[in-house]
Amino acid sequence: MDPAQFGLSTRPLQHAPYGPISIEMLQGTNAGKVAVITGAGRGIGAAIAASLAKSGADIAILDLNIANLADTKKECLTHNVKVETFECDVTDEARLKEVFDKVEKQLGPIEILVNNAGVLDQRPFIMSTFSSFWRQIEVNFKAPLMLVHNVLPLMRSRGHGCIINIASRSGTVDVPMTLGYVTSKAALIRATHTLQKEIELDGLDPGIHMYALHPGGVLSAMGGSGAAEDVKEKYGDITDEEFYKDLFKDTPALCGQTCAYLATGRGKELRGFYIDCRQDVSKLLEIGRETLQKENRNTLTVNFIDGYANEP
Template sequence: MDPGEFGYSTLPLQHAPYDAISPATLENSNTGKLAVITGAGRGIGAAISESLAKSGANVAILDLKVENLEDTRKACEALGVKVGVYACDVSDRKAVVEIFDRIENELGSIEVLVNNAGILNQRPLIMSEFDDFWRQIEVNFKAPLITIHTMLPRMREKGGGCIINIASRSGTVDVPMTLGYVTSKAALIRATHTLQKEMELDNLDPAIHLYALHPGGVLTGMGGSAAKQDVLDKYGDVRDEKFFMELFKDPPALCGQTCAFLASGRGKELRGLYLDCRQDVTRLLEKGREALLKEKRNALTVNFLDGYCNEP
């Protein structure tokens, strides 16, 4: 991987929660809301759950197994909020509907949804079992669409809501060995853009606000994983190991606190956009929604050869 291919920031990036998104700033900003977080057993999902709880939200935390959620449950309950713990394969539509019904029966109306669950299988397509490749699409893209499809009518009935899709910079670049991951994350970013426009059509914008959020460089079990030995034997390690590991300098709390900020509604002017939690939200808000949209900032786009575009 050549880091120069993707460009370097000339503005400072944030690598820890900063004033605008700090727990102190967001104290009580989500009090009384109920947030659902998928993949909440560890890492980024656990941090998102704790940050939302710190901001006053009650949380329903989901993972494949209830026992995976024990540490997250304890951490959130210690913050004095209601916590519901649920086992769910979020790529199973029937299971999602049943669990969401149960959550609302037990804890009340869901106002915040964070689609965090995700998987990565680092292999080239030619060496992959197709079902293993496709499972990444099921978990990383189909599952968020299932949860969103389940929640949108309920949010419409309630009159509003916030949906945060945990995306990735990988959805904006070409990275060999990660086809299932990069395509699913790109699809999730594009879906976020498009769904916000659908909210406009139904006069639900900005009451229902959606975001695609890159969580930063967080050294999780998934993010720090290497290719399997058979792939290494064939291709070697295609990563620049030193550069690759230096990418992982962000604590999960940076993403967690950004989610709490977005759930509070303080970043509504950024709705429908792709955000990198290392970029200061105050700088983006100062730029202004109108300018961001006009200049196609924070959105997936294509740059054609000068002179080629659409028909006049």
């Protein structure tokens, strides 16, 4: 895979918090709100929790292993907010219901949901077990939709709320040896587009606003592990994620602060869209929602040859 085939930005990209999403600009902007973040034990999830805490939100953090949440909790508590931790397999619907009930009782109404938990098994489909492939669909797509299904009625009854689905640029391109990942992320992006339209039909737009957010190129344990030895033996010196490590130059805080910014509602004009957090949100807002929609920007689409259109 050659990264250049997908295009190279001529506008400067952001690699760390900047201007409108800086800590100083967002201080106290989410005070009084309750945020739920999945996969918050480390990396991007931990950064999202910390950023929301810095902006004043009380925090409920979930992870498969509660011990992984200790450092995240410690960091969030330094910002004088309430923090609750929950051990939770996000594919377990019964457990999710228990967690949501506890969050509402212990912290209050959930106003922010960030679906961050995800898994990647980097190997060809034919060399995967089907259960391993499907596990990625369950964690990366089914689980976020179950969380949304649980929290959305609560948000609807109050008429407001923010949902951020951590997506990936992988959901917008074809990347061999990551079928489960790219498929699940593409589905999550499409679901975000569609759900925002359903919210609009119910007259709850823009009070309830959703986003599909690419967290940038963050070198995490999931994305930087490279292919397994048996895959390398079969396919030779493949150019996998490990090969592109030099492109992973973004800090987890960039995604964290972008989430805190979106949670404030200041970026509501971008609701329903796929957003790359390396792209300056103020530039997108300058273009305007109407133009973005008219030109099918920041949304999954198919481009046909001239003369053909995607007719109903």
